[in-house]
Amino acid sequence: MSPTSDEKAKAHSSTQNKEDLEGEHNEWKFRVPYKVHENDKNFKALYEGSCHCGRVQYQLSREKPLDAKFCHCSTCQTLHGAPFQWAAIFHKEDINFTHGHHDLGWYDPGEKTTKHKLPCKVSCSYCRSPIMDEGRNMILLFPSLIKFKDKKEKHNFDPTCHMFYGKRLYDFPDGLPKWSGLSGDSDLIEDSPPEAIKKRKREVEEKEKEDEEGKSEKK
Ligand SMILES: [Zn+2]
Ligand SMILES: [Zn+2]
Incomplete structure (x- = not known):
């Protein structure tokens, strides 16, 4: 789906570099989950998250993820440099990138390329913090990036199961x-x-x- 002329005009007014918006390879910037909701009064920001360097910042509008899981698969272990991955599932409409959403890096673990091909891994292109896995319909966010105000908030992201437990390191x-x-x-x-x-x-x-x-x- 190509961006509408209205969407393009809005994006052009908020960016210096026009070349960053033109062409088919830039169409993702106009689509969820990257489409900026900053002028959308209906977006209720309940959580805020950011990468290590702070360039990528986002808000979430859903109180409880659709599900949350620990994944022990070898791809997660390698790509996260950790024994397992903690992922919370959201709709693409639930996230609003407030900063750095055009500075994201992609990795397609299937074909081992850095193309934006779904499903793919999304990270900050500067500090390389993993941000989320973008699926075809959903996103799997990494809650470690969210600044929880209290235990109750974090409790909403409690995992409901472990998967690929057969591959666990611990x-x-x-x-x-x-x-x-x-x-x-x-x-x-x-x-x-x-x-x-x-x-x-x-x-x-x-x-x-x-x-x-x-x-x-x-x-
Ligand atoms: Zn960063
Ligand atoms: Zn995994």
Whole structure:
């Protein structure tokens, strides 16, 4: 979707360098989540976050993420230089970059290129702090960048599960559901809650039954 002439005029009035806005390779700047909501009175800023150097700053308008998870996959371990990643899922409309949103760097872990190809990793192009993973429909923000006012605020971002726990570098005996791979699409292992394991077992059995029935119908 190309930016409208109105959107372009607005962007041109707030930037010095016109070349930064023209052309197909700059169209992302007019799309969520990068579109600036600064003139949007309806954007309610509940949280603020920033990268290490402070060039990239953003606000969030949703009190509780749609979900929050710890990911222990090897890509997260390498790209974050940490044993696991803490990610909170938001809609692209929930974020408003107030500074440095045009100074972001991309990395596509699939093709190992620095192109803005979804899903991709988004970082500050100056200090290299990881900012978020941008998916096709959602963003996965890293809450460590948010300045929480109190414990209650941070509590909203508590993880609901661990995923790729099979790849973990350390154990987290916290009683949360632990997926061996992708959440909702692998086995629940270790100290996952027994009722969650039972539920998962039922789902897998039902799925197997459906697949069986599907097969016999086709015959
Ligand atoms: Zn930075
Ligand atoms: Zn991961």
